[in-house]
Amino acid sequence: MTAKGDSYANPVLLFISGGPGNPLSGLSDSIYSAGERDFIVVQWDQRGSGMTYGRSPPAPDEKLTIERMAQDGNELAAYLARKYGKRKVILWGSSWGSILAVYMVKAHPELFYAYVGTSQVVNSVEAQAASYRKLLALATSANDKDSLAVLEQVGSPPWTDPRSFGKVRRVIRKYEAKVTLPPPESWHRAPPYTTAKAEADYEAGEDYSFMNFVGMHGDGMLSQVDLPKLGLDFTIPVFFVEGAHDLLAPPELARRYYESIKAPAKGFVLLEHSGHDPNQEVVDAEYRVLREKVLPLAQDKK
Secondary structure: EEEOOOOOOEHHHEEEEEOOOOOOOOHHHHHHHHHHHOOOEOOOOOOOHHHHHHHHHOOOOEEEEEHHHHHHHHHHHHHHHHHHOOOOOOEEEEOOOHHHHHHHHHHHHHEEEEEEEEEEOHHHHHHHHHHHHHHHHHHHOOOOOOHHHHHHHOOOOOOOOOOHHHHHHHHHHHHHHHHHOOOOOOOOOOOOOOOOOHHHHHHHHHHHHHHHHHOOOOOOOOHEEHHHHHOOOOOOOOEEEEEOOOOOOOOOHHHHHHHHOOOOEEEEEEEOOOOOOOOOOHHHHHHHHHHHHHHHHHHOOO
16 A cells, blocks of 8 residues: 655545556556645556565465455545545545445445545446447457457357457447547656566455456456446435546446436546546546545545
């Protein structure tokens, strides 16, 4: 875990990264440093990923579960509140992190002022089906024989071959790149995350987490994701920031989920030049929501 900010008086902002197995701790200085003026920005290498994997590698037969990782996250949130003298923290999740964050909120809403989700995953079965349909249409329209061959080879979801997810993900990135802004070239990993050991730990954790995510036969954590089943009533404000061209977690599914939930306050932002992965448009929009909508909610009364 890393925690960085300009003042101890700032509220704590706990970021739940995607993957699982893709912590953004190493990139935080170049991507998220602007937020340190208003928040204590906390990055967390989750169980089985990054430097956490390097320091505490899981046992060979240990399986990741959403429930166990949500418990980890809530234990961390409670620890951060105690450490920095706060009543609660702000929760911010992206992609896989958006799944984990909702599980955290539903289990212990009292720990959080608000939740901000980006690239929100809602239901894995629906998302994969919608994604596959969109990719087929795009590749057919472009007469993209290479992509069509990949899509036809893996077949329509759900998939039982763990390699299928990665193959389709590469096609998604190809088509998102045509209509979205690329991430800035200035985004780079900080030196502690570029050592041979750190890179080896990152790769090993990514492999381990990915296999737990998709499962050997399509039966991993992803197959269980159906957030509406956790309940549609939230006791804290909820805000979504979505890329209009997200082909992995289509924004229309996030919009439908957003419209169905009840919360003390909520908001939905759709970005015209973004897809699933973060770029500067996404980061700027996230900070606008955090500063304008969430920061006023996170003032601890002494």
